[in-house]
Amino acid sequence: MSEQSNPLTALMRLTVVAVAIVFSLPVYAQAFDEYSGQETYMRFCAACHGESGQGDGPVSEGLPIAVPDLTGLRKRRGNNFPEDVLRKIIDGQETVVVHGTRYMPVWGYEFWVEEGADDAAKERVDIIVDNLVEYLRSIQQ
Ligand code: HEC
Structure with missing residues (x-):
C-alpha cells in the first residue's frame, strides 16, 4: 500500500x-473579545470620551467637534438605554454624524481587522461590542 x-x-x-x-x-x-468592556473602553475609547465617559479625554481637545458624554446616553434618550442603536453606532452600521464627517472611528471594522479579518473575527467583534455596550450601561447617570 x-x-x-x-x-x-x-x-x-x-x-x-x-x-x-x-x-x-x-x-x-488579537483577543480583545476576552477583555472586559471596561478594559476595552479604557484602551480604545477613553482617549476621546474620557476615563469617566464624560467626553473629556485628552484627544477630545484636538477635535473640531465636542465628544459626547457617554454617561448621559440614557437621560438624553428619554430615560431609555438605546442598546441596539448603540451597538450599531459603535460598530459603524449607524451613522452618528449630524453634519460633516464622522470623527469617531468605525469600530466594527477596526476590531475586525485586529481580530484577524475573517468570519471568526466577525463573531469576536460582536462579543467586543456587546461588552462595550454593557460597560456603557453600567456608567449611566
Ligand atoms: C477619536 C475620538 C473618539 C474615539 C477614540 C471614540 N469616540 Fe465615540 N465619538 C467620538 C465623536 C467625535 C462622537 C460624535 C459623533 C462623531 O462625530 O463621530 C462620538 C460618538 C459616540 C457615540 C454616540 C453618542 C451619542 O450621544 O449618540 C457612542 C455611543 C460612542 N461614541 C462610543 C464610543 C466607544 C464605545 C468607543 C471605543 C470603542 C469610542 N466611542 C471611541 C469620538 C471618539
Whole structure:
C-alpha cells in the first residue's frame, strides 16, 4: 500500500495542519473579545470620551467637534438605554454624524481587522461590542 492511499497517514497530515492553524491563530489575531468592556473602553475609547465617559479625554481637545458624554446616553434618550442603536453606532452600521464627517472611528471594522479579518473575527467583534455596550450601561447617570 502506498503512503498516499493510507487513510491514517492522511488523517495525521490533516491533524498536523489543524493543530498548526490553531496554534498560529493567536499570533495573528488579537483577543480583545476576552477583555472586559471596561478594559476595552479604557484602551480604545477613553482617549476621546474620557476615563469617566464624560467626553473629556485628552484627544477630545484636538477635535473640531465636542465628544459626547457617554454617561448621559440614557437621560438624553428619554430615560431609555438605546442598546441596539448603540451597538450599531459603535460598530459603524449607524451613522452618528449630524453634519460633516464622522470623527469617531468605525469600530466594527477596526476590531475586525485586529481580530484577524475573517468570519471568526466577525463573531469576536460582536462579543467586543456587546461588552462595550454593557460597560456603557453600567456608567449611566
Ligand atoms: C477619536 C475620538 C473618539 C474615539 C477614540 C471614540 N469616540 Fe465615540 N465619538 C467620538 C465623536 C467625535 C462622537 C460624535 C459623533 C462623531 O462625530 O463621530 C462620538 C460618538 C459616540 C457615540 C454616540 C453618542 C451619542 O450621544 O449618540 C457612542 C455611543 C460612542 N461614541 C462610543 C464610543 C466607544 C464605545 C468607543 C471605543 C470603542 C469610542 N466611542 C471611541 C469620538 C471618539
